[in-house]
Amino acid sequence: MRKIILYLLLFLFLNPFAVCAIEPERALAIVNESIAYYDAKQYDKVISLLSPLMAEYEADESSSFEDYVSICHLLGGAYYETGNVTDAENIYNKGLTVLFNRSEDVTGLPVLRTILCDLGLVYNTLRNNDKAEEYLAYAKYLYEQNLDMDIAYARCLNNLALVAIAKGNRLWAKCYMDVSVDVLSKLSQVPETQLAMAYSNIGVIYEDMGYLDEAESNMNKSIALYKRHNLTHELPLALNNLGALYWKKGDMVKAQECFTKAYRNSDTNYSNHALMGLNLVGAQYLNHDRQYINSVKALSKEVSNDILGKFAFMPNELREQYWNMSNVYLQCCNAYLFDTHDSKNFGTIYNNALFSKGLLLRTSNWIRSKINTSDEKSREQLNELISLQSQLANGNISADSIAFIQYRIANLDRELTRSNADYSAFKEEFTFDWRKVRGSLGKGEAAIEFVEIPEIAGDSVSRIQYAAIVITQDSKNPNIIPLCEERQLRSIFTKDITTLSAKGQKSKLSEYIRKLYSNGNPRIYNGEKLYSLIWEPIESAMENISTIYYSPIGLLHSIAFQAVSHDSVPLCDKYNLNLLSSTSEIVSLKKNKSFQIDMAAIYGGIRYDASDEDLIAEARSYTHSHGSVWNTDDTEATRAGWGYLSGTEKESRNVYTKLHDEGISAVLLSNTQANEESFKAFDNNSPTLIHLATHGFFLSDPKVIAKNVFMQRRETIPEQNHLLNRSGLLFAGANRAWTANGVIDGIEDGILTADEISRLNLYNTELVVLSACETGLGEIVSTEGVFGLQRAFKLAGVKSLIMSLWKVPDEATSKLMQLFYDNWINGMEVHHAFAESQKQIREEYPSPYYWAGFVILD
Known part of the structure; x- marks a missing residue:
């Protein structure tokens, strides 16, 4: 199938109308040689030939964009066939970016629809089914608009059927395959490889619909064709599908035979290798084959290495999608090893747990730390990325611009990740024992x-x-x-x-x-x-x-x-x-158990209701890039409900006085000085200690979120940002944004969400004390932990947090915090000081409601 598409490249390079400063005869010779190597499945040679040629085209602005995109298509295919899916995704997107940046209409170009189709297959491999469907559906539309409904079109439908199966849309999958088969049946010459793929997909669809005998017949036809043509790359998946069918039919012996062949006929770069390994382990386990123990240990290591190999180069969005699926493999591995009841196998479970806990968070922090110490270009790109993310989160863009900004964010994220990747250092950092x-x-x-x-x-x-x-x-x-x-x-x-x-x-x-x-x-x-x-x-x-x-x-x-x-x-x-x-x-x-407070910022006594004039006047003294709070130094409600908290004023002044008396440089921010601008001014210039005595919130009830005025102003926020926008802290003037009064143009709204915090650079901060309600709460997401303020501050680079698990009482909280700082300043280590303060407050307030709501997290 791909061979037919590749020969289209020859037409492009022979096109006499292409204006190109690069010597066309030499470029054509390289492409011809690359196609020959591609047909011979010598993909490494294709990569070695085309990578330098691609660099030449990138350096020559006068070169033909169609030639460049065609190289992207061929080179991306070579990377995909060698298992380097993230490299393939990057190359394809380069070609796509060039096409989309053209002023003229490119929707009629064959290379556009083939790249879209290949990108859809890449995202399907990376388990991002929504994105795969988006690209394949657009490719399908372009094939139909250009009346180009032949083998390539059938291939596109095949891939759409696979995505539909993955998403559980079996009827759509069958519709796609019915049309695909109809297209193939009307063509005079159809490669048997294409027929084999069709038989395999139809077999999977029949299995999903419960027609097991028909499924087995089609799968066996597919395998026979793959074997006849020695198509070793396609054969393992077909064998795996047949094994799954035998599993469903209850024939575990045949299932294990198929899974064994599938696993052995694929290598670790094969996109479904881990799935085949897990299926093999399951069959061995059910067949009482003790070899499953060695198989599951090997699979655990393989899955971890696969994730490490991809995460070091993969943009954030794809990491999340890939991890959501890969984590299932490690959880299943743990379950099989746990069932052995043999402690000699438990070390692997512990290593899997160490690897999994907060993996996405730790990966983001590691990559961001690399960017922050990288060259000026990377830092400028990071600033642009953060700025675009902020615009998207705040809803300050028109609806028709959202898609473009999301596309730009994805490209920036991809480029930053790849340009700052250091696989050997990444693997060393994330390999646990x-x-x-x-x-x-x-x-x-x-x-x-x-x-x-x-x-x-x-x-x-x-x-x-x-x-x-x-x-x-x-x-x-x-x-x-x-x-x-x-x-x-x-x-x-x-x-x-x-x-x-x-x-x-x-x-x-x-x-x-x-x-x-x-x-x-x-x-x-x-x-x-x-x-x-x-x-x-x-x-x-x-x-x-x-x-x-x-x-x-x-x-x-x-x-x-x-x-x-x-x-x-x-x-x-x-x-x-x-x-x-x-x-x-x-x-x-243990290495960093104690630290020296160089600078501290203390918030309390905040006016959540303030006049427009006061808010505007205070906000004007800041700019997000150059603002500073260090020149503002001056000498039983719960912490929820947005009313004034008298206890926080006393608490913050007490903390400030204690630090000031110890000769520690500190700033006290209260009233309208305690605005959102002052906190965002800490970006890239944060103090060692930040103490926040204020209101905090976490919204979990969908009905409350739907009625909340502040949340509704963020209805355009992408889905992945929603969780971090349900938590936040309140600063001066916050009641305007929280109610129907709206916000004042040109200044911050006073509600600092976890999403906004996550984009700040607070790497200098050792400890944040969140003396507020529900600051430890959030949406619990499997091994990633709690998506709320604690995750936001960790993403921002903060080392440790003191936070609350419920809405804490104002007076008792104020006393608890005063005791904590007394103990700490008098020489106790931070954790010991905090534990002692809780024991002391219990003497006056025995109920856990008053003293146990706060925890310290490292």
Whole structure:
């Protein structure tokens, strides 16, 4: 199929009307030689020939754009065939960008529709089905508009059918294949490879619709044709499809035979190699073949290496899509190894957990740190990227410009990632071994990595079980302790904490927290239930342990572990608890446990209602690129509801005075000085410590979001930004933007969302104290943790956070913070100072509602 398309290149290079300063005879000779190598499947030689030629065309602005795009098509295909899918995506997009930037109409060019079709296949391979469908649908439209409905058109329909299958749209898949077969049947000469692909896809569709015998017949026809023509690249997927069919029919022996052949006939660069490996493991497991243990260990390593190889060069959007699918493989690997009940296999599970926890967040931070220390061009591109993202997030663009800006953002992201990629350094940074964590532990210390273990029933996941992987300095192997099922833990959270403390609900929230963590009648109190589900199974492994480093997952992110109690004794009275994003952080945490405060910014006593004149006057003293807050130095409600918080004024002045008396450079921002502009001025110039005593919010109820005026002004925000716009902090004048009063043109709206924070550079900041409500809450997303303020500040580069898990009471919070700074300034290490302040505040406020809402996260 591709050979027919490639010969179109000859026409382009022989076109006498193409104006090109590059010697056309030499270029044509190189392309001819490349096509010959392509036909011989010597793709490395194609790449070595065309890469220099492509560079020549890029350097010569007078060269033919059609010739350049055709080289992109051929070179992209070579990269794709060698398994370098991200390189193929980059090359194809270069060609597409050149075409879309032309002033004349290019929709009639054959190379446009072929590149669109190939890009659709690339995105399908990268598991970005929405994008694959978008490009393939446009290609289909162009084929039909230009009445070019032959083999290439049938190929496009084939690929659309694959995407439809992946998205569960079986009827659309069948429609695409019916038309494809109809097109092929009317052509005088059809390559048997195209027929083989059609048979294979039709077989998958029939299987999905339940016609298993018809599916088997078509799949066997496809395999026979692939074998007859020695099409080794296409054969493994066809064998894998047949194996899946036998699995569905209950013939696991034949299924394993097919999966084994598929896996062995493909290499690690093959786009579906991991899927074939997982299918093989599943068949071996169900056939009681103990070889599955070695297979699953090898697959875990293969999946991790595949992700590392792609993430170092892949733009953010594609990383998210790719990880959402790849993570499933690692979770299934963990489930199979967990079922061995052999601690010798648990090291792989721990390594998978260390690799998975916050992978997207850590990757983004690593790449951004590289860009920040790169050349001026990269920094300028990063600034443009952030500016465009801000425009998109704020809704300050017309509806017809959104698509163009999204396209520009994707191109900038792609170019920045690739130009700053360093694979060897990236792999070293993201390769984990649980023994390194063990080596960082001292006597009386333990690390607990909480994980989700899916229970595999046949070819599906029936339930999720929480487990704790425990290691100490004496562990020969990690110890995995089963805990509870997700549904059991969810049943304890009988109400949504985020809605209980709405206006007039303070007493209900206080009572709910008290009953959740306190012991007593099990019909009323859930304390013992919570303890029995998530901690009692671990207790026996904590003998002689005084310090625990732990990293939660899933619903465990919502639990204040320090308040979990047994016989009315909370865990914080038995252990020194340290909350981490991942236990891999223990090594760096111990190296940087204490830090010197060079500069501090303290916010409190903020006026959320202020006159337009005051807001405008204060905002005018800042510009986002050059503004500074350092020259502004001057000498029982909950923190929700947007009313003035008198406790925050006292708290912030107390903190400022303590730091100032210690000779620490600090600035106090209150009233209308505490505006959003002042915070954004920290971009690239952030202090060591930021203390924010204000209102915070997290919106989770779709009905509340739909009615919220502020959120509705962001209805044009792309889907991936929505989660980080549901959390935020309030600054001066915020009530205008939160209500129907609207915003003042030319200044910030006073509501700093997590999305806005995530685009700032706060890499100089060691600690942010979020003395506000719900700052630790957000949408829980699998291994990535909580999408809210904590993720935003981590993306911005902040090392540690103190944050809240529910709407905290103003007066008790103010006292807690004063005690924390007293302990810290008087010489206690940060974590110890914070733990002691919670114990001290308990003496006056025994209920966990008052003291346990805050946690410190490293």
